[in-house]
Amino acid sequence: MATVLEMKGITKQFPGVLANDNISLDVEEGEIHALVGENGSGKSTLMSILYGIYRADAGEIYVRGKKVEITEPRDAINLKIGMVFQHFMLVEPLTVAENIVLGSELRRGPFLDYDQAVREVERLSESYGLKIDPHAKIQDISVGLQQRVEILKALYRGAEILILDEPTAVLTPQEVDDLIEVMRNLRAKGTSIIFITHKIREVLAISDRVTVLRRGKKVGTKPTSETNAQDLAEMMVGREVLLEVKKDKAEPGEEVLQIRNLVVKDRRGALKVNGASLAVRRGEILGIAGVEGNGQTELVEAIAGLIRPESGQILLNDRDITQWSPLRIKQAGLGYVPEDRHRRGLILDYTVAENLILGLHTEAPYKRRFGLQDFRATKDNAAKLVEAFDIRPPFPHQPARKLSGGNQQKVVVAREFDRNPDLLICAQPTRGVDIGAIEFIHRQVVAQRDRGAAVLLVSAELDEILSLSDRIAVMYNGKIVAVMPVEEADEHKLGFLMLGGRLEDYQAGGGNSVAG
Amino acid sequence: MLDRMKRIPYHVVLAPILAVLLAMVVGSGFILTVGESPFAAYRVLLQESFGSMRGFATTLQRATPLMFTGLAVAFAFRAGLFNIGAEGQLYIGAFAAAWVGFTFTNLPKFIHLPFAILASMVGGAIWAAVSGLLKAKFGIHEVINSIMMNYIAYFLTDWLVTGPFQGSTMIPETKRVAASATLSRLMPPTRLTTALYVALLAAAIVYFIMWRTKLGYEIRAVGLNPTAAEYGGISVARITVAAMAISGALAGLAGMEQILGLNNRFIQRFSPDLGFMGVAVALLGKNHPVGIVLAAVLFGALQTGAAAMDRLTSVPRELITILQGVIIFFIAAEYLFSRFLKVKGEA
Structure with missing residues (x-):
């Protein structure tokens, strides 16, 4: 096989960070090359250099020798390199064909030759x-198909390295299965793919070789067949990691949270939760699986008092909190890690210490008489939590913005967990968080359960749902369509239900077709 | 305190200074076109505004109302609100102060003056609170609704001083306020009054509220990230109204200074756009009380020096307006510039 791409000694310095430190990478024709590493390890920088978004301070790039x-x-693009970004760059009201030819349109006179575009x-x-x-x-099309459009866009521009x-x-x-299929097809056609990910399972499932980066340096390149999950995780983190969550069997107690026939509309007035009912008991983790946008966000925000439900009832410790303010619900025993830490969970320009009292700032010891803020108490609290939750760097006076995603999330987790709430909602608790921090957060969630909290976990990561939950509920189209003990759940069954399949059909037909 | 100071990035201090210097360079170009030496013109300007105690007092007098309106705009801005209605709030505050001043004429000064000052704050606060409520309850953007409130304030006071409260003459102004409600002059014959102390005290109080109280914590939280503030149990609606009201109280104080310190009566449309200048002052002062005091002094100095420059050189006083505009331009450009740097710097 011929080498189509070589990057040699790529170095890129950003103010304060050496993002790429003498990194070399080679990609062969018709190869799927996984590029893995934690957040901030330099994968995106390296690829941005290859795609011409940044310029390297040092290093050379060879394409086809x-x-x-x-x-x-x-x-x-002229070198036949294409890139599909995480955030799609598509024009929503235009058609698939129009988007694909956008920027290099086929013309007939001054007009777009739409029919020709469609044929192409x-x-x-x-x-x-x-x-x-x-x-x-x-x-009108799903995210998976939108991604396919992005890939086609790159191919249309002649990409041979994707x-x-x-x-x-x-x-x-x-959709991941479909994508893997697509990647295999591309490989068979001779396209080389650089596949950036931090999910080890996917690396093992599809790649031919894998290159691991850590803190801007290359740890190594290995043929995928000569490595395994544990090995890759250790290469990424630089120490031994526990991939499995260790936990004892749950000993659930009474119901802490009860939701009855809840109906919630989002801010635009669209019906998002449509008669959901659910209960979470003390000492258990209930995981909600579901494709994003099926009402999980609104369900959780309604519990937290951030959206007023249209109808239905929410009970916390047998008290009806449906119409309560967010502050009152918090004080009644809710801990809540929101799904979007930048939008909801943190005030990025506030210091770590200031963020660690958000929501507690109305109470002693942080509020003194005459509405004064107690700095000593704020500082002591920050010192305690930074240490207990291993927030790095350990400077409570730094703005939260300066922290890595994992450490930002630890700030939210520290604030919400430290109060030992009766009900703990964790929405996407490890999104955009690196493996080391995931391990830490998972252990903390289990510890909260064991302490006696009722934990409601919402996650788009099925792995996370399956490894943490004691019971699993599936949410589809605003309803809880199934609840089962974790022992009865597996990835395919959940996936089937998440896409609107019915439990009866799954049991009957083995889950090969999706109804509805 | 010290680590708070240390955390102020240097560009926060450097940028306004740079903006002023650049504006002076641009101004030099204009001065040259009228055939004068920029050095000579600027020297006259500085001489007049800082060269003598008397000139400096005039500078401070002109700076005083700008401190109030600058603080007003900055206070709302910290809550994420653009209070362009400071001008209207100023008029209402001014009228309230004047009304107390000419109505309760047999009170002793130590009651009458604080009463009139308080009235100006209440008047401005109520006017601004209406804007806050419109935003919080009905989602009517504060820029739009406070501009509308400005017009209501203009025409309301027009009517008040030409109708029910017109003084004895045919001039559209009220009666004079009683001497017991006027501010004491600090350095006659200049018109610098104790309003300066009130302004400096107001700056200190704004700092204290903003960085030492629960209310300040909540206001800044709402300004920086309203969705996170809401999540943290802060009522965004309540903070919107409260921040606007306090902002309006500060704008009202600017009106108070004009009435009780300068004109001693409410004259129709007396304000030379003090409320709008507050936006420029807040911008140049980076929405920080210390910066605002300094920016107000600079603007006060420019206005003081303008007359002398007009008189002693062939540079017209309008140059000052150009300088003010150019300063704002560079400040705004710095925002664009730093945003650009940020985008480039992030991975």
């Missing part, structure tokens, strides 16, 4: 086995 200078994305897209989609309707509008930046982060398990 020739030394090249890539100063802007156009150079990369059909030809591409056939030859690579990427099924798509060229006439569908982007806003960079996929964390492509599975936004997909459901079934």
Whole structure:
């Protein structure tokens, strides 16, 4: 096999961070090369250099044996390098075909030759086995299909080296399977793929070789067949990691949270939770599995008092909290790690210490007489939590913005867990968090359960749901469609239910087709 | 305190200074076109505004109302609100102070003056609170609704001074306020009054509220991230109204200074856009009380020096307006510049 791409000694310095330190990478023709590492390890920087978004301070790039200078994305495209970003760059009201040809449109006189564009897209989609309707509008198709459009866009521009930046982060398990299929087809056609991810399972499932980065340095490149999950995790983190969550069997007590026939509309007035009922007991973790956008966000925000439900009832410790304010619910015993720490969980320009009292700032010891803020208490609290939750760097006076994603999340977790709440809601607790911090947060969640908290876990990561939960509820289209003990759940069953399949059908038909 | 100081990034201090210096360079170009030496013109300007105690007192007098309106705009801004209605709040506060001043004429000064000052704050606060309520309850953007409130304030006071409260003459102004409600002059014959002390005290109080109290914690939280504030149990609606009301009280004080310190009566449309200048002062002062005091002094100095420059050189006083505009331009450009740097720097 021929080497199509070589990056040699790439170094990139950002103010205060050496993002890439003498990194070398080579990719062969028709290879799926996984590029893995924790957040901040330098994967995205390295690929941004390859795609011409950043310029390296030092190092050389060779494409098909020739030394090249890539100063802007156009150079990369001309070298037949394509990139699919995590955040899609599509024009929502336009059709698939229009999006694919956008920027290099086929013309007939001054007009777009739409029919020709459609034929081109059909030809591409056939030859690579990427099924798509060229006439569908982007806003009407699923995220998985939108990603497919992005891939087609790159192929249309002639990409032979395709960079996929964390492509599975936004997909459901079934869509991940489809993507893996697509990647195999591309490989068979001779396309080289650089696959950025931090999910070890995916690396093992599809890649030919894997390169691991850690803190801007290359740890090594190995053929995937010569490595395993434990080995990769240790290469990524730099120490031994426990991939499995250790926990004893749950000993659930009385019901702490009861939800009855809850109906919630989002801020735009769309019906999001449509008659959901649910109960969480003391000493258990109830996981909610579901494709994002099926009402999980609104369900959780309604419990926290952030959205007023249309109807239905929410009971916390047998008290009806449906109409209570967020503050009152918090004081009644809710701990809540919100799904979006930047939007909800943290005030990024506040210091770590200030963030660690958000929501507690109305009470003693943080509030003194005459509405004064107690700095000593704020400082002592921060010192205690920074130590207990291993928040790094350990400077309570630093703005939260300066922390890594994992450490930002630890700030939220520290604040919400330290109060030992009766009900603990963890929404996407490990999103965008690196393996070391995931391990830590998972242990803390289990510790809260063992202390006697009722834990409601919402996660898009099925692995996380399966490894942490004692019971699993599946949410689809605003309803809780199934609840089962974790022993009865597996990835395919949950995936089937998440896409609207019915439990009876799954048991009957083995889950091969999705109804409804 | 010390680590708070240490955490102020240097560009926060450097940028306004740079903006002023750059503006002076641009101003030099204009001065050259009228055939004068920029050095000579600026020297006259500085001489007049800082060169003598009397000039300096005038500078401070002109700076005083700008401190109030600057603080007003900055206070709302910290809560994420753009209070462009300071001008209207100033008028209402001014009228309230004047009304107390000419109505309760047999009170002793130590009661009458604080009463009139308080009235100006209440007037401004109520006017601004209406804007806050419109935003919090009905989602009407505060920029739009406070501009509307400005017009209501103009025409309301127009009517008051030409109708029910017109003084004896045909001039559209009220009666004079009683001597017991006027501010004492600090350095006659300049018109610098104890309002300066009130302004400095107000700056200290703003600092204290903003960084030492629960209310300040909540206001800044709402300004920086309203969704996170809501999550933290803070009522965004309540903070919106409270921040606007306090902002309005500060704007009202600017009106008070004009009435009780300068004009001693409410004259129709007396304000030379003090409320709008407050936006510029807050911007240049980086929404920090210390910065605002300094920015207000700078603007006061420019206005003081303008007359002398007009008189002693062939540079027209309008140059000062140009300088003010250019300063704001560079401050705004610095925002763009730093945003640009940030985007480039993030991985």
